[in-house]
Amino acid sequence: MALHLHLPNLQSVVLHETDDLAHLASDNRISRTMLIGFFRINQLNKDGPKYLYSEFPEHYVWNYGYRTWEPRHQHFSDGRIVCAKPTEGERYYLRMLLLHVRGPTSFNGLKTVDGAFYSSFRAVAQTYGLLEGDNAIEEYLQKASTFQIPSALRRLFVTLVVHCEVGDPRLLWEKLSSLLFEDCQRSYGSNEKLVHYKTITYVAHVIESMGKHQADFDLPTVSNEDIQLCKKVKEIEEELNILVSLEDIIAVSKLNTCQMEAYNIIMQHVRDQKLVAFFIDGPGGTGTLSPQLR
DSSP states (O other): OEEOOOOTTOOOOOOOTTOOHHHHHHOGGGGOOHHHHHHHHHHHTTTSOOOOGGGGGGTEEEETTTTEEEEOOSSOOOOEEOOOOGGGTHHHHHHHHHTTOOSOOSHHHHTEETTEEOSSHHHHHHHTTOSOOSHHHHHHHHHHTTTSOHHHHHHHHHHHHHHSOOSOHHHHHHHHHHHHTHHHHHHHTTOHHHHHHHHHHHHHHHHHHTTOOGGGGTOOOOOHHHHHHHHHHHHHHHHHTOOOOHHHHHGGGGOOHHHHHHHHHHHHHHHTTOOOOOOOOOOTTSOOSOGGGO
């Protein structure tokens, strides 16, 4: 018997053309699924036997009409939880927990271990020791770093996190951060915030291109404050990277007396690093703005 699997409030609902949506919305049977029913039976029988979800059909039969579990009195049925891929994230870890935790009473009950509540099913699976260590993946990335440039290494990191069963992506990120940040550190030196912003933003783009999000793997994100700060740094960086042509450099020698006077005043403030605004007025085409002042 195939046992349905879904995350909280993400159960499938089958609709027909003739169905009255208003009636369906008020029908509480819609929310009754095999998994929710399994939780409810466990709530009612807290002192009864603790079954795994896959064992439940051996003792109960699913009534498709009323969408409830009823005690089994005859025959035998074997249960099988529908498949979930590691790339499905929380749904995959929920399935893993249902295969090992007996008698859960709710989704939140599954997330509670020894009185401690965890925010994700993956974290609970990690606590139970159901996830394999990431040593092999870490060693693989370490070895790849000897011949892969950092940008390629970051893409490889994301590919492994998204498509392989990485137990703790955040811990793996922290262990390999020096390798993942290497090129950004060379480019931006001691500006740690900019280094992190550039690297994390790149990783986010790669993850999104694979149809996922950083939050799905508990990977670091950048704050709005960092985004605004790095935008300012980027503007300064772009200005500093402007190439000044030889024609612009020698243009200063062609300034007339009034232009030279204005030029010297402005450049003196630049050299003294004094903040000031200048308004230069003059008819168009009369050379009111020297190329060096742009």
